[in-house]
Amino acid sequence: MNNAQPIDKNGNPILTTDWACSVDKVVTFVSTTNGNGDFNGTGNPETLFNVTGTVLIRILAKCTTGLTSSSGTLEVGTALSTAGLIAQTTASAIDTNEIWHDATPDSSVEATTVLAQKIVSQDVIQTVATADISAGVIRYTAIWYPLSADAEVTAA
Structure with a gap:
């Protein structure tokens, strides 16, 4: 992005920071050796989105299949702030059709204001953390707005 006015992938000007650009990533948890649900595996932590430059970002996490774990926890953030975008919660508390945005997922309907907007680079x-997550599916949506000329967010 080399324009004074940010543009979306279709070349249209982005006039607001709300709901500007988005990209999805679906994660299916498996606790096999080095699977993304394997607490001690090489796939943990898992990169959800590659961020280039600096962006404003919100993360929407919708559970499409409830998570299964004896005592595992899950959080979303960056290498410097691992729970900086979605607070750590007990994985088995994230149920089918719930929107996970904080430590106590509890609803399939949420106000848009619950999605924290953060500056991320x-x-x-x-x-x-704590133990494996053996099953479940979460669809993550990164909703982002470019702050730097080289800003981009892509699914990993």
């Missing part, structure tokens, strides 16, 4: 990661 590192890749977005999810971290499995």
Whole structure:
């Protein structure tokens, strides 16, 4: 992006920071060796979104299949702030059709204001902690707005 006015991928000017650009990533948890649900595996933490430059970002996490874990926890952030975008929560508390945005996921309907808007200049990661997450699916949506001329967010 080399314009004074940010543009979307279709070349249209972005006039507001709200809901500007978005990209999705679906994560299916498996606790096999080095799977993304393997607490001690090489796939943890998992990069969800590659961030270039500096962006304003919101992360929407919708559970499409409830998570299964004995005592595992999950959080979303960056390498310097692993729970900086979505607070750590017990994985088994994230149920089918719930929107996960904080430590207590509890609803399939949320106000848009619950999605914290943060300035980010590192890749977005999810971290499995405490124990494995053996099953479940979350669809992550990164909603972002460019702050630097080279800003870009892509699914990892």
